[in-house]
Structures are given as C-alpha cells and as structure tokens.
Amino acid sequence: MIQNKVSSLWELSSPGRRAVLVPSSDVPPADLPLSLRRTVAADLPEISELDLIRHYTRLSTLNYSIDTRFYPLGSCTMKYNPRLNEQTARFAGFASSHPYAPEDKIQGNLELMFRLQEGLGELSGFDSVSLQPAAGAQGELAGVLMIKKYHASRGDTGRTRFLIPDSAHGTNPASVAMAGFTALELPSDDRGNIDLAQLKKLCDQSIAGIMITNPNTLGLFEEQILEVIRTVHACGGLVYGDGANLNAIMGVVKPGELGFDVMHFNLHKTFSTPHGGGGPGAGPVGASKILRDFLPGPVAAENSEGPGFTLLQPKESIGRLKTFYGNYGVLVRAYTYLLSQGGNGLRDVSENAVLGANYLMTLVKDILPPWYDRSCMHEFVTSGDNLPGGVHTMDLAKRLIDYGFHPPTVYFPLIVPEALMIEPTETESLEILDAFAKVLREIVRESREDPQLLHEAPHTELVSRLDEVLAVRKPILKSVISTG
Amino acid sequence: MSYIPHTADDRRTMLETLGLSTVKDLFTDIPEAYRYPELKIPDGLSEMDVKEKLSSLARKNHASEEGLWFLGGGLYRHFIPSVVDAVLSRGEFFSAYTPYQPEVSQGTLQAVFEFQTMVAELYGMDVVNASHYDGAASMAEAALMARRCKPGRNTIYLDEGIHPEYKEVLQTYLTGTDALLKEGPPGEDAACFITAYPGFTGEIKDLKSLGNRTHEAGALFIVHADPLACGILESPGACGADIVTGEGQPLGIPMSFGGPTLGLFATTKALIRKMPGRVVGQTMDASGRAGCVLTFSAREQHIRREKATSNICSNQGLLALAAAVYMAALGKQGIRETAQLIYNKGVYAASVLGSLEGFKVKTEGPFFREFVLTCPRPAREIADELQKKGIFPGLALDRFDGFPENDLLVCVTEMNSKDDIDSLAAALGEVSR
Numbered sequence: 001m002i003q004n005k006v007s008s009l010w011e012l013s014s015p016g017r018r019a020v021l022v023p024s025s026d027v028p029p030a031d032l033p034l035s036l037r038r039t040v041a042a043d044l045p046e047i048s049e050l051d052l053i054r055h056y057t058r059l060s061t062l063n064y065s066i067d068t069r070f071y072p073l074g075s076c077t078m079k080y081n082p083r084l085n086e087q088t089a090r091f092a093g094f095a096s097s098h099p100y101a102p103e104d105k106i107q108g109n110l111e112l113m114f115r116l117q118e119g120l121g122e123l124s125g126f127d128s129v130s131l132q133p134a135a136g137a138q139g140e141l142a143g144v145l146m147i148k149k150y151h152a153s154r155g156d157t158g159r160t161r162f163l164i165p166d167s168a169h170g171t172n173p174a175s176v177a178m179a180g181f182t183a184l185e186l187p188s189d190d191r192g193n194i195d196l197a198q199l200k201k202l203c204d205q206s207i208a209g210i211m212i213t214n215p216n217t218l219g220l221f222e223e224q225i226l227e228v229i230r231t232v233h234a235c236g237g238l239v240y241g242d243g244a245n246l247n248a249i250m251g252v253v254k255p256g257e258l259g260f261d262v263m264h265f266n267l268h269k270t271f272s273t274p275h276g277g278g279g280p281g282a283g284p285v286g287a288s289k290i291l292r293d294f295l296p297g298p299v300a301a302e303n304s305e306g307p308g309f310t311l312l313q314p315k316e317s318i319g320r321l322k323t324f325y326g327n328y329g330v331l332v333r334a335y336t337y338l339l340s341q342g343g344n345g346l347r348d349v350s351e352n353a354v355l356g357a358n359y360l361m362t363l364v365k366d367i368l369p370p371w372y373d374r375s376c377m378h379e380f381v382t383s384g385d386n387l388p389g390g391v392h393t394m395d396l397a398k399r400l401i402d403y404g405f406h407p408p409t410v411y412f413p414l415i416v417p418e419a420l421m422i423e424p425t426e427t428e429s430l431e432i433l434d435a436f437a438k439v440l441r442e443i444v445r446e447s448r449e450d451p452q453l454l455h456e457a458p459h460t461e462l463v464s465r466l467d468e469v470l471a472v473r474k475p476i477l478k479s480v481i482s483t484g
Numbered sequence: 485m486s487y488i489p490h491t492a493d494d495r496r497t498m499l500e501t502l503g504l505s506t507v508k509d510l511f512t513d514i515p516e517a518y519r520y521p522e523l524k525i526p527d528g529l530s531e532m533d534v535k536e537k538l539s540s541l542a543r544k545n546h547a548s549e550e551g552l553w554f555l556g557g558g559l560y561r562h563f564i565p566s567v568v569d570a571v572l573s574r575g576e577f578f579s580a581y582t583p584y585q586p587e588v589s590q591g592t593l594q595a596v597f598e599f600q601t602m603v604a605e606l607y608g609m610d611v612v613n614a615s616h617y618d619g620a621a622s623m624a625e626a627a628l629m630a631r632r633c634k635p636g637r638n639t640i641y642l643d644e645g646i647h648p649e650y651k652e653v654l655q656t657y658l659t660g661t662d663a664l665l666k667e668g669p670p671g672e673d674a675a676c677f678i679t680a681y682p683g684f685t686g687e688i689k690d691l692k693s694l695g696n697r698t699h700e701a702g703a704l705f706i707v708h709a710d711p712l713a714c715g716i717l718e719s720p721g722a723c724g725a726d727i728v729t730g731e732g733q734p735l736g737i738p739m740s741f742g743g744p745t746l747g748l749f750a751t752t753k754a755l756i757r758k759m760p761g762r763v764v765g766q767t768m769d770a771s772g773r774a775g776c777v778l779t780f781s782a783r784e785q786h787i788r789r790e791k792a793t794s795n796i797c798s799n800q801g802l803l804a805l806a807a808a809v810y811m812a813a814l815g816k817q818g819i820r821e822t823a824q825l826i827y828n829k830g831v832y833a834a835s836v837l838g839s840l841e842g843f844k845v846k847t848e849g850p851f852f853r854e855f856v857l858t859c860p861r862p863a864r865e866i867a868d869e870l871q872k873k874g875i876f877p878g879l880a881l882d883r884f885d886g887f888p889e890n891d892l893l894v895c896v897t898e899m900n901s902k903d904d905i906d907s908l909a910a911a912l913g914e915v916s917r
Contacts (some may be wrong), residue, residue: 030831063591067575093542099742108544134617174785174795180660276802280744324742343525463775471767
C-alpha cells in the first residue's frame with residue numbers, strides 16, 4: 001500500500017496499548033488529595049514501541065537534512081555535523097552530570113568551559129567570553145544589555161537609540177527593542193557597505209551603539225569597517241558584532257582587533273553542532289576589556305586558590321539569561337570541533353567556505369548575477385528579479401526541490417528584490433557545487449520554456465505548496481483526538 | 485582532522501575558474517594590517533586523540549548514574565526510554581534546519597504539531613508553541629507577554645516558591661522595560677501573577693483559588709507547571725491559567741549539566757496573537773492534502789522586526805522532538821503511572837527521613853518529587869560528608885539567599901528504589917550524630 005498521508009499518533013492508538021511499562025511501586029501507594037487530582041486524563045497516544053519507531057522513522061524520511069542532501073541555506077551555515085561531536089556529548093560524564101553537584105565533582109565540565117572560552121576568545125580577539133546565552137538571539141540581547149549597562153554605569157543615560165543596517169537579520173532590531181532601545185535604520189551604499197555619509201549624519205549623543213554583521217548578510221565584508229567603528233566610537237557609541245557569519249573569517253581576521261566591543265558566536269553554525277530542526281543552538285558572547293565585567297554569568301575561571309576551575313559572576317554582570325551554565329551539551333560538541341580542527345584547521349574552514357561560495361557564484365554569474373559585483377565571502381546574494389515568464393524567486397526555489405536540492409534562503413536580505421541567498425559551506429564537494437549550478441541553469445531554462453512547471457512546483461513531495469493564509473485564518477494548532 | 489572534501493586539484497580548478505592564483509586574494513576587502521593574525525590555537529587532532537581528551541574530561545565529572553542520587557532543584561534525573569535517543573539520533577531530524585520550506589520538512593513539522601497537542605493535553609490549554617530555550621526564559625517571555633496584554637499595568641507579581649535562578653532570569657529580561665518585579669499577591673497594578681506548580685521546594689498549591697484571586701485583580705494568571713506532575717495533578721488550564729510555562733527536561737531529556745533543556749509555553753486561543761515563539765499549524769495544499777506549516781509568523785522578527793513579540797528565532801526543536809517521543813512512548817497510562825510512582829516514592833521518603841532523630845520534614849501539605857528536610861546541623865556539611873562516599877542527599881538550600889542553612893531539598897524520582905531511600909536514611913542517621 002502506498003501511504004499518501006502520515007497517520008497521526010492518535011490514529012495509531014488503541015486503548016490499553018503500551019510501549020513503555022512503568023515499574024511497579026516498591027513503596028506503599030500514597031493518596032493524592034482528591035481536590036488536587038486530575039479530573040480528566042491527558043489523552044496521550046496509546047501505541048506499541050514498533051509502531052512508534054515506524055511513525056518517527058516515516059516522519060524522518062519526509063525531512064530534508066544535511067545528512068540527506070545539499071542544504072545551501074544562506075546565513076544558516078548548514079555544514080556537516082560530525083558524528084564525533086555526537087559521541088562525545090553523550091559521554092555519561094557530560095550527559096549525566098548535574099549543575100548543582102559540588103565543584104570537585106564537575107571539574108571536567110568547568111575545564112571544558114574554560115578551554116572553550118579561551119579558544120573562542122583567541123579566535124575572535126576578545127578579552128573574555130561568556131558561554132551562557134542559549135542561542136544567537138539571546139546572545140544579541142546579552143550584548144545589547146551589556147552596552148546599556150556600560151553607559152548607565154558611566155551616568156551616560158541619554159543614549160536611547162541603536163543603529164541597525166537595513167540589511168540586518170530581523171533578530172537585530174527585535175533584540176534592540178527588547179533591551180529598551182529604539183532601532184534606527186542605516187542605509188547601505190551602492191557597493192553593499194554601510195553608507196558612511198549617512199552613518200556620520202546619524203551619529204550623535206543619542207546613539208548607544210551599532211549592531212553590525214560582518215561579513216554582512218549580503219555576503220560582503222564591510223570595506224570601510226575601520227572607519228565605521230571609529231565613527232561610532234567617536235560619538236560615544238559601542239559596536240556589537242552579530243557573529244552569524246564568522247564561518248567566513250576564522251583565522252583570517254579577529255573582530256576584536258578591528259575594534260568590535262562585543263560579539264556573539266553561533267556555535268550551531270560555525271562550530272558544526274546540529275541545528276536540530278530549529279535548535280538547540282548556543283550563542284556565547286565575547287567582550288573587549290571595557291565590557292568584560294558586564295558579561296552574563298556565571299563564567300568558568302581558573303581557581304585562584306589552587307588547581308582546578310571554578311565559576312564566577314562577572315563584577316557588573318547584566319545577570320543571568322538562562323538557568324545553570326548555558327547549553328552545555330552544545331558546548332561539548334563545539335569544543336570537540338575546536339580540538340579536531342585546531343587553529344590552522346579553522347582557517348582552512350573559512351578559506352574553503354569562501355572559495356566554494358565564489359566558485360559557485362562564478363558558475364552561475366551569467367544567469368543569476370550577484371546583486372553586488374564583488375567577490376563574496378562564504379555566501380552570495382543574487383536576485384530572481386529578471387527571471388522570465390513571471391517566475392518568482394520562490395518558484396525557482398520550489399523547483400529546486402524537484403531536483404533534490406534544498407532551496408537557498410529566499411527574500412532575505414530585505415533590501416534585495418526577489419533575493420536568493422546561497423551558502424554552500426566548506427563541507428560540500430566540487431562535484432556537488434557543479435551539479436547544483438547545472439540544475440540552476442536548467443531551471444532558468446525551464447522558466448523561459450514552461451513557467452507553469454515552476455509556479456506549481458514542487459511536484460515530487462507528499463504535499464505541494466501549502467496554504468499559509470488558510471493556516472492563519474482557520475488555525476488548527478493541535479491534532480483532533482478522536483477517543484475510541 | 486578535517487571535514488573539507490577539496491583536494492589540491494579541486495582547489496586549483498576552483499581558483500582557475502575564478503582567475504586567481506591564491507585563495508588569499510579573496511580576502512582583500514579586509515584591512516591589510518589585520519589580515520592573517522597570529523592565532524594561538526594548537527593544531528587539530530585526530531579523531532582518536534580528540535576522543536581520548538574528551539573522555540578524560542568526562543571522567544573528571546561524577547555522573548548521576550553512580551551512587552545514590554537525590555539531587556534536583558530544577559533539573560531532574562528521570563528514566564529515558566531507549567526509543568527517545570534512537571529517534572533523536574536519526575540524522576534526518578538532528579541535521580535539519582528550522583522548517584522554512586514546509587514541503588521538505590513535514591517530518592519536523594508533524595512531530596512538533598503532535599508535540600504541541602500532547603503538551604496541550606497535559607496542560608489543559610488551547611495553544612502550545614514550538615518551544616523556548618528553557619523554563620526560565622519561557623517564564624520571562626510570559627511576563628513580557630502579560631505586559632503586552634495588559635497595557636498600563638507594570639508590575640509582575642511572583643508567588644513564593646519560584647526558583648531563585650528563574651527570578652534572576654526574569655530580572656535580566658525585564659531590564660529593557662519599565663516593569664517592576666514584586667513578590668506577593670497581585671495588586672491593582674498587576675499585569676500578571678506567576679506561580680509554580682509544584683513550587684521550587686515541591687509544594688503543590690491550590691491553583692484554583694490563586695487563579696480566582698488573580699483574575700479578581702484583573703491580571704493574567706501564569707502557571708509554571710511541571711509537565712510530568714500534570715500526569716496526576718489537575719491541569720493548569722482547568723484551574724484558569726491564561727499562560728502556562730514549564731521546563732520540559734523531565735520529559736526524556738538528559739541533564740547535561742543544565743542544558744540544553746526545553747522551555748514549554750502554552751496559552752489560550754484568545755491570546756495567541758500576543759504569544760512569542762514559533763508555532764506549527766495544519767493547513768492544506770491545492771489538492772486538499774493536509775500538511776503542516778510554521779504559522780502566525782506575522783508576529784515574528786523576520787517580518788515585524790523591532791515591533792516583533794520577541795527576538796526568539798532558533799528554538800529547541802530537537803528537544804521538543806525528544807519530549808514528543810517520550811510522551812508518546814509513555815502514553816496515556818504511563819504518564820499517570822510515572823507521576824503516581826514519583827508521588828508514592830516522595831511520600832515514602834518523607835516518612836522515613838522525617839522520622840530520623842533530629843530531622844524534620846518542613847514541607848507542609850502535599851508535594852511532588854521534592855521536599856525540604858530540616859537537618860540537625862548545616863545541610864551543606866552533611867551533603868559534603870556524604871558526597872565523599874558517593875551519596876548525593878539533595879541540595880543544601882543555603883546555596884541561595886534567604887534559605888536556612890539547615891534545610892536540605894531532597895529530590896526523589898522513579899529512579900530511586902526503596903532500598904536507595906532506606907540507605908539514604910541510614911547514611912543521614914549516621915552523619916547527624
């Protein structure tokens with residue numbers, strides 16, 4: 001039988017069926033007062049272990065992933081997730097350790113945190129690092145709050161605005177707003193850099209700082225980065241670096257040396273930890289000397305009174321953003337990667353990521369020209385604006401699915417019409433880059449000859465394009481459970 | 485070791501295509517004085533060496549699997565059925581990204597959709613989202629949401645019994661607002677009242693009366709509920725909760741030194757558009773086939789930017805999957821039986837430990853999984869002595885400000901046998917003398 005739909009867990013259920021048996025009680029039963037007891041049982045599925053495994057295995061086959069195919073999703077750095085990382089994170093000493101165990105029983109964890117802090121600091125040129133933020137966006141919030149507290153600590157309270165380039169990730173303005181600042185949009189110039197003249201006009205005593213992704217979301221290194229940083233510093237503002245694109249510059253330049261004051265790392269991107277269908281990630285922050293005391297804590301430190309490691313709260317810390325000490329399991333994976341690559345290896349990663357992106361860009365230049373005609377970093381942005389036959393970037397993206405590729409990022413950054421953002425990463429071979437370029441060429445040809453084929457794509461999946469308007473108008477946010 | 489596939493020949497081909505002689509030419513936009521800095525990071529190691537190094541670090545920790553374990557305080561040792569890691573280890577799940585292209589992400593989307601349904605069942609709520617970073621971040625986002633729902637009301641009221649670290653996280657998240665954080669019953673300026681179910685030290689409050697009082701004050705009622713406890717306890721939804729947050733770690737997620745864990749977040753239909761985070765909805769394609777998509781994205785930062793409900797972007801998808809597999813594996817009966825077993829063991833432990841000379845159970849009324857045991861001398865001293873023998877009797881509460889030094893928070897789960905509990909009693913009896 002060909003299944004054209006996947007049954008829900010409840011459709012596979014039958015009253016009384018079990019997967020896991022709970023051990024019988026070796027202590028006397030105790031009565032929960034009737035007033036506290038549940039009146040209606042939670043209607044969880046009742047399913048056998050085999051059916052459960054089949055259900056999730058079936059679902060897994062409906063998922064596109066790095067393990068199955070090429071995933072050139074710009075700004076997301078979908079590189080290979082080494083199996084070694086998975087094994088080390090599952091070592092019982094890590095996976096079964098408790099954050100409130102006494103310090104002498106968690107020395108391995110603290111040492112790992114300390115070494116990872118050191119490694120990230122050295123790679124980025126920052127004085128100190130906190131591993132506490134659970135994701136990039138939480139790292140952003142941490143950094144912006146650190147800048148807020150820094151100004152407050154100096155009695156400099158009139159700085160209410162934060163500069164955000166118009167090409168920025170959406171989380172940047174959202175984080176700034178969460179921290180209580182007003183986001184002020186900064187235009188890009190005709191080479192895709194921050195418009196320096198506009199920046200100079202906007203910089204005054206009301207500016208708390210600027211948030212820059214560098215290389216930026218157009219895949220370009222800011223050509224006047226030193227001048228940008230100098231200008232913001234001159235008006236008393238600080239510079240936040242969104243480290244989403246660190247994969248392009250490891251070992252090639254240190255943001256801290258350029259004058260950035262604080263930056264987050266996306267360990268799930270740059271350090272090869274799995275994205276897990278949306279998470280978990282980890283977003284450590286690195287800070288320069290003037291901001292290190294404001295870092296979220298606790299951070300790992302060498303014990304001043306003897307051998308070993310301890311946890312410290314930075315003196316002027318913005319506080320905690322998360323319970324315990326960050327997404328530790330992700331940190332183990334990232335540290336595993338750091339050790340396996342080493343300094344030279346990380347530099348190789350960036351060089352090859354940038355080489356691969358430029359190669360792919362060159363292969364498709366004539367059909368999908370880069371929006372800015374410069375060499376790119378680890379990703380490049382093109383546009384479907386001039387596709388024939390009324391074909392949109394989204395149509396092209398969906399047609400790629402028919403050819404077995406995951407679509408690149410579409411419609412971001414917002415300043416490029418019909419944007420298509422492609423990031424191959426360093427772990428994809430020459431053969432795959434060639435094959436992808438060939439398919440793009442084929443699809444552009446199809447858009448001329450048979451645009452309808454693209455409008456209706458994808459054709460090969462269990463479902464075709466889903467009605468997102470209907471999803472909002474008539475929300476169905478949980479399964480209908482038919483109790484048998 | 486390297487994961488880069490390019491051979492020297494491949495690199496030459498690519499450079500030739502680009503008309504360059506060296507890869508360094510691709511980095512000339514970077515100011516020259518800062519290019520190729522000295523990098524004091526040792527060279528990469530082989531897989532064998534990395535594994536040995538990490539394994540030696542892991543051995544410096546004490547795993548909860550060894551010895552007698554009664555340490556909790558917000559992160560718990562529970563049984564994880566084998567199927568959970570089996571499903572999680574499938575690369576199609578763990579190496580996927582946020583499901584932005586629904587046609588090729590139905591696996592993740594349906595798994596999250598079913599996760600939402602199961603959490604909604606446990607909590608008795610209409611809408612569950614696709615997960616926050618951890619319980620504390622969920623609670624903080626709920627407080628921010630309450631302020632959006634109740635404009636002009638600036639105070640977040642907290643019940644006693646909120647985890648001290650949660651309070652710290654709340655404080656940090658509120659830094660960017662003019663909201664105040666207060667402990668006590670909700671006043672006229674209350675945007676919300678937050679209680680924990682069970683509380684930090686295990687006590688089970690009467691939710692219904694707290695909910696009534698909160699609604700009389702015109703505030704939102706936020707319940708931070710343990711999802712496993714909800715296997716036997718009346719659901720927060722049935723007690724009038726407007727928002728339910730929770731820590732999903734007890735649902736099949738290893739402790740991993742405190743993270744990653746799973747923030748749960750649920751609300752009512754009426755408030756869905758104010759809710760932060762990602763939610764999966766079911767819809768149809770042009771041929772009428774059902775499928776799932778990420779929905780209500782108009783609230784999110786990639787559309788609303790600085791006006792978004794939250795900056796949350798990546799979430800805890802893989803851990804939501806773990807929780808889903810756990811809930812499905814235990815099922816309707818198993819979740820109730822597990823919760824009941826934990827309740828039984830807690831009551832037994834309290835009766836045994838409370839009858840030791842010099843010890844007293846301080847927690848009044850019913851509790852779940854944890855209770856406070858007042859010791860005849862500082863709990864930290866007792867814990868330190870026992871831990872040397874591999875017995876972890878609980879959490880000395882003086883770790884946190886404002887708690888008496890003789891109070892020990894004892895955590896008992898389904899993993900503790902009667903023998904374990906009796907051995908703990910014997911050990912405590914000895915060191916107290």
